[in-house]
Every structure is written in structure tokens, then in C-alpha cells.
Amino acid sequence: MITxxxxxxxxxxxxxxxxASGLLYNHHFLTRRFDDWLAGARES
Incomplete structure (x- = not known):
């Protein structure tokens, strides 16, 4: 029973x-993409 x-x-x-690790990975990936998108938006 206990086992x-x-x-x-x-x-x-x-x-x-x-x-949890999958969500964490997706979060990091999306954050990085969002940072890239923000950088691109600021440059143009």
C-alpha cells in the first residue's frame, strides 16, 4: 500500500x-523573441 x-x-x-520545465523553457523562449521584436521595433 505505502510503496x-x-x-x-x-x-x-x-x-x-x-x-514546469516545459513552461519555463517556453517562457524564456517567448521572452527572448519579444525582446528581439522590441529591439527591432525601436530600430525601425
């Missing part, structure tokens, strides 16, 4: 970690 719960908890934690 089953801890295994499920571990898998859930891993899944949340992957989602």
Missing part, C-alpha cells in the same frame, strides 16, 4: 517537473 502510494507520488512529481 504504491509513494510510486504514484513520484511519477506525479516527475510529470509536474516536466510540465
Amino acid at each position: 504504491t502510494l509513494s510510486t504514484e507520488h513520484h511519477e506525479t512529481t516527475q510529470r509536474h517537473g516536466r510540465i
